[in-house]
Amino acid sequence: MRTSRLQLLAAAGVAVASLALTACQDGTGTRDEGGASASQPVASAPSDTSSQAPKESASGSGGNDSTANGSTGNGSTGNGSGGDAAGSGESGGGKGSSAGKGSASGGSDDAPARFNPCNGTNTSVTAQPVSRPVNHMLITVKNTGSKYCDLTYYPVLRFDEMQWVPQPVEDSQPQAVVTLAPGESGYAGVMLSAADGSGAGGTTGKKLAVGFQDRTPNSDGGPAAIPSLPAAGVYYDSSLTVTYWQYSKDDALAY
Incomplete structure (x- = not known):
């Protein structure tokens, strides 16, 4: 038991x-x-990996942001290019416009009206002594042609067989060339002799030739004009001077 x-x-x-x-x-x-x-830290490894994924994705999204920024930059660059293109277009337009103006200007410059010297073939010329100012004479040139003509510089005067050329009054030089339309007139004043008698070699001229200049000083502008003088002739001395061409009689006789 x-x-x-x-x-x-x-x-x-x-x-x-x-x-x-x-x-x-x-x-x-x-x-x-x-x-x-x-021990899910072992299983938590994916959790850590997944926690890095946002970082990567954050970095990726940062990359996307930079890409986006880059694309924005590209977009702004694109806009800039567009602006440049537009600017070029405007500039081109401006060039086109100025080219057009140039052509128009060139056309008018090439027209016979521009830089077409007045001379003995397309004008009528008179030379008339005046009472005031004393010892002065007025030269009048009328455009008798069908085109504009230019009176450049001053008339080149020669009495009879004169061997010297009267000098111009420099103070009378205008700001621009005197251009005459058909039918218009231009003027030049001539001081024949000194009022105080200071001139020398006084003589009486019976014949006068009025010469014209081209674009450059002392160049030949074409045939001279031979205006009629008073029957008694015109007295002049070494004081003989001439003004530049003017648009008005008063300006021509002001010197």
Whole structure:
């Protein structure tokens, strides 16, 4: 009986040990599951990776921003190019306009009306002594042609066989060439002799030739004109001077 009890106690101890072992294994298993869930740092690696992904994506979006900025830059550059193109267009238009103006101006310059010297073939010329100022004569040139003509510089005067050329009054030089339309007249004043008698070599001229100049000083502007003089002739001396061509009689006789 005692042996049986001992056997029963031993068996019970084994059973209790088995139950304890089973419980211990279950607990370990439970701890293993908890550990697995706690060791999710291993599983959390994807979580870290995913946490880096926003950084990459943030960097990527930053890249996108820079791309966007770049595209904005490109866009503004594009706009700038467009502006340049527009500017070029406007500039081109401006050139076109000025070219047109140049052509128009060139056309008028090339027309016979421009730089067409007045001379003995397209004008009528008179030379008339005046009472005031004293010892003066007025030369009048009328355009008898069908085109504009230009009176450049001053008339080149020659009485009879004169061997010298009367000098111009420099103060009488106008700001622009005197251009005559058909039917219009231009004028030059001539001081024949000094009023105070200071001139030398006085003589009476019976014939007068009025010469014309071209674009440059002392150049030949074409045939001279031979206006009629009073029957008694015209007295002159070494004081003989002439004004530049003028638009009005008053300006021509003001010197």
